[in-house]
Amino acid sequence: MLKYKGELAKSLQPGGSLEHWTERHLRYLMLAPTVLILLVLTIFPSVYMFYAAVHRISPNPDLPWEFVGTGNFVRLISDPQFHVAVRNTAVFTIVAVALEFVLGLGLALLLDRYIRRLSFLKTVLMIPMMLPPIAVAITWKIIYEPQFGVLNEIMFQLGLPVQAWAGDVNLAMFSIIVADVWQWTPFIFLLMLAGLASLPVEPYEAAALDGASSWRQFWDLTLPFLKPVIAIALLLRVMDALRLFDLVFILTGGGPADRTKVLSLYIYQVAYRFADPGYAAAISLFVLFVTIVLSTWFMKRMRLAE
Amino acid sequence: MLRKFCLALAVATSAFAISASAWADFTVLVPSSSEGDGLRAAADDYSKMKGTKVEIVQAPYANVFEQGANAGATKSGVFDIILMDDPWIPFFAENGHLEDLTPYFKNAGMEGPDNDFLSKSLAICRNPYNTGPYVCLPYVGNAQMFFYDAAKYKEAGVEAPKTWDDVLKASKTLTENGGGRYFGYVFRGGQGNPVVADFMPIFWSYGANMFNEDRTKVTIDTPEGAAAMKTFIALRDVSPKGIESYNANEVGTALAAGTAASSINWPNWVATFEDPSQSKMVGKISYSPIPAGTKPGSSEIGHWTMGIMAASKNKQEAFDFMIWATSPEQIKISASRGNPPVRASVFTDADLTKQEQFRHYPVLMEAIQASTPRPRHPKWPEIENAFGIELSKAVAGTITPEEALKNAQAAVEQITGLK
Numbered sequence: 001m002l003k004y005k006g007e008l009a010k011s012l013q014p015g016g017s018l019e020h021w022t023e024r025h026l027r028y029l030m031l032a033p034t035v036l037i038l039l040v041l042t043i044f045p046s047v048y049m050f051y052a053a054v055h056r057i058s059p060n061p062d063l064p065w066e067f068v069g070t071g072n073f074v075r076l077i078s079d080p081q082f083h084v085a086v087r088n089t090a091v092f093t094i095v096a097v098a099l100e101f102v103l104g105l106g107l108a109l110l111l112d113r114y115i116r117r118l119s120f121l122k123t124v125l126m127i128p129m130m131l132p133p134i135a136v137a138i139t140w141k142i143i144y145e146p147q148f149g150v151l152n153e154i155m156f157q158l159g160l161p162v163q164a165w166a167g168d169v170n171l172a173m174f175s176i177i178v179a180d181v182w183q184w185t186p187f188i189f190l191l192m193l194a195g196l197a198s199l200p201v202e203p204y205e206a207a208a209l210d211g212a213s214s215w216r217q218f219w220d221l222t223l224p225f226l227k228p229v230i231a232i233a234l235l236l237r238v239m240d241a242l243r244l245f246d247l248v249f250i251l252t253g254g255g256p257a258d259r260t261k262v263l264s265l266y267i268y269q270v271a272y273r274f275a276d277p278g279y280a281a282a283i284s285l286f287v288l289f290v291t292i293v294l295s296t297w298f299m300k301r302m303r304l305a306e
Numbered sequence: 307m308l309r310k311f312c313l314a315l316a317v318a319t320s321a322f323a324i325s326a327s328a329w330a331d332f333t334v335l336v337p338s339s340s341e342g343d344g345l346r347a348a349a350d351d352y353s354k355m356k357g358t359k360v361e362i363v364q365a366p367y368a369n370v371f372e373q374g375a376n377a378g379a380t381k382s383g384v385f386d387i388i389l390m391d392d393p394w395i396p397f398f399a400e401n402g403h404l405e406d407l408t409p410y411f412k413n414a415g416m417e418g419p420d421n422d423f424l425s426k427s428l429a430i431c432r433n434p435y436n437t438g439p440y441v442c443l444p445y446v447g448n449a450q451m452f453f454y455d456a457a458k459y460k461e462a463g464v465e466a467p468k469t470w471d472d473v474l475k476a477s478k479t480l481t482e483n484g485g486g487r488y489f490g491y492v493f494r495g496g497q498g499n500p501v502v503a504d505f506m507p508i509f510w511s512y513g514a515n516m517f518n519e520d521r522t523k524v525t526i527d528t529p530e531g532a533a534a535m536k537t538f539i540a541l542r543d544v545s546p547k548g549i550e551s552y553n554a555n556e557v558g559t560a561l562a563a564g565t566a567a568s569s570i571n572w573p574n575w576v577a578t579f580e581d582p583s584q585s586k587m588v589g590k591i592s593y594s595p596i597p598a599g600t601k602p603g604s605s606e607i608g609h610w611t612m613g614i615m616a617a618s619k620n621k622q623e624a625f626d627f628m629i630w631a632t633s634p635e636q637i638k639i640s641a642s643r644g645n646p647p648v649r650a651s652v653f654t655d656a657d658l659t660k661q662e663q664f665r666h667y668p669v670l671m672e673a674i675q676a677s678t679p680r681p682r683h684p685k686w687p688e689i690e691n692a693f694g695i696e697l698s699k700a701v702a703g704t705i706t707p708e709e710a711l712k713n714a715q716a717a718v719e720q721i722t723g724l725k
Contacts, residue, residue, distance in 0.1 A: 059401045164547045164548030167495070251551075253496055256495070257497070273691065
């Protein structure tokens with residue numbers, strides 16, 4: 001077989017051999033499948049998105065794509081629905097991730113210090129994170145249902161005023177944040193717990209000998225040691241929060257009064273309901289840009305922390 | 307040998323996965339709802355009878371539009387027939403996604419659909435509305451009706467509500483006496499399609515319209531529109547807390563559970579209200595046409611219609627199936643499966659009308675004949691979204707009803723380019 005291949009290579013490349021060529025280019029050949037997959041799954045869609053973002057694309061297949069240059073990006077400046085979506089996404093991301101971080105870190109400290117052996121409790125705490133987002137959204141929709149929902153039934157039984165959790169302009173975003181915090185706090189908790197488990201013991205022993213209080217130890221030792229883990233946890237959660245879709249789609253549909261319209265929902269509406277994929281690509285690029293800027297900032301902070 | 311076998315198996319599996327519908331003679335895209343289930347059952351019957359293989363692809367409501375639009379825009383030909391909600395027809399027809407049915411009728415020796423179809427059901431299947439060529443055939447005869455608990459209304463001093471003033475009068479009394487657990491009225495207040503769908507009949511009942519006759523002006527912010535909005539907001543005040551997020555399910559459940567006395571709704575809810583396993587109100591809900599405002603009431607029509615995709619490679623087979631599925635016999639079977647008919651002969655069929663579950667048929671037929679289509683515009687999804695945002699804000703009380711009308715007028719003018 002090898003002999004045959006060699007002969008074939010010789011016939012194709014006079015003066016060389018297939019084995020020799022393979023040996024010389026082995027590293028490229030080994031990389032080729034990965035590069036190919038990357039091209040197909042990441043680079044091609046990204047390039048295509050850039051291409052779509054500078055065109056007006058008609059839903060009529062017989063009409064050509066019209067080049068509009070920066071037109072779709074300029075439209076972002078004067079689109080009030082886009083501004084609403086940016087504001088709502090920012091509010092959601094900041095509040096939800098902050099709450100998840102505080103609760104996740106608090107739970108990790110509690111479990112790590114006092115109930116380290118209760119692995120059953122750790123498993124239970126992780127259940128929300130393992131559920132499909134759509135199941136979480138439907139569960140919370142049932143909980144929030146104004147007339148028959150369990151939350152209002154409890155309020156009613158306690159003599160408290162019932163609320164339109166997902167239907168009230170002042171409560172809708174809060175309700176979505178609560179559902180998200182319920183699902184994703186365990187993720188922060190898990191990372192923090194892993195971080196706490198890897199902390200060295202010696203500095204704490206020394207600090208204790210010097211009479212440092214628990215709070216002092218947490219502030220001066222635990223937090224600085226955890227900084228890289230915190231940076232990763234926040235980075236992943238922020239990136240995910242910027243893509244929020246399922247909860248809003250199921251619970252509120254972006255309402256009431258546009259109070260929960262987030263960027264992913266708006267991109268979906270523009271692309272699929274309004275059949276304007278060019279503009280949807282421009283909004284998607286904006287989200288990509290924000291994500292890259294935030295990631296770079298987090299990575300820098302992380303390197304500094306290291 | 308084993309390697310060759312595995313390779314052959316892999317190729318065969320891939321080919322099957324890539325063209326999942328290739329085995330079928332034609333493919334139909336339908337919603338995951340009673341309408342889609344009905345057509346699926348009909349397709350099974352057709353397959354058995356004709357030996358034709360029909361592939362039914364079911365998707366949630368919004369995804370049917372998206373998948374149909376995607377297939378049309380890419381000319382993929384993956385679907386031969388699409389079961390469309392009627393407001394989608396202008397989008398699909400005017401973007402070249404639907405086949406003109408005229409030559410198929412000619413080939414079949416027909417001038418068009420027969421006169422047994424209700425005229426309003428046929429009008430929506432022509433593009434432009436009622437004047438253009440047929441681009442689809444009606445299959446499910448949906449039009450909104452007014453649902454109410456007659457006993458409760460009587461308690462509140464209203465025998466049979468004829469006008470929105472009657473509805474308001476009864477609803478106010480019932481809500482006041484309900485102690486926060488029972489309400490006179492309930493509606494879909496969710497942003498977008500839900501709130502628009504429940505506002506439009508009231509809008510029309512006060513003589514308002516989204517566009518003028520010749521479609522050269524947007525006419526939302528008018529005295530008629532303001533009168534409709536005043537009634538709508540008054541209805542909000544007698545509805546349950548939280549209707550700002552209500553969709554059809556919440557409204558239907560409130561009526562079936564006996565926690566609300568009246569609402570506008572679609573006829574497919576009748577089956578739920580009359581089913582003892584799902585409803586506390588069996589035999590207690592009355593059906594009537596949409597109440598009048600300053601003008602006669604008018605339902606929003608919401609028919610499900612079958613059209614042939616322009617990129618289909620099996621157009622004749624698709625047309626033959628559509629003609630069969632919309633025949634009087636098949637529409638009657640479809641009605642018995644819970645889908646409202648589109649033919650006068652089925653609406654008046656004694657076999658059906660003598661049954662309790664079809665007692666709403668005379669009212670529904672009247673509602674269809676007095677119905678109005680949603681404004682026929684290829685950008686309707688975008689218009690509906692913009693209008694729905696302003697209505698949602700008005701219902702939530704973040705802006706005044708006057709501001710909502712003014713903003714909606716400006717938004718629809720911008721979308722349509724009409725001033």
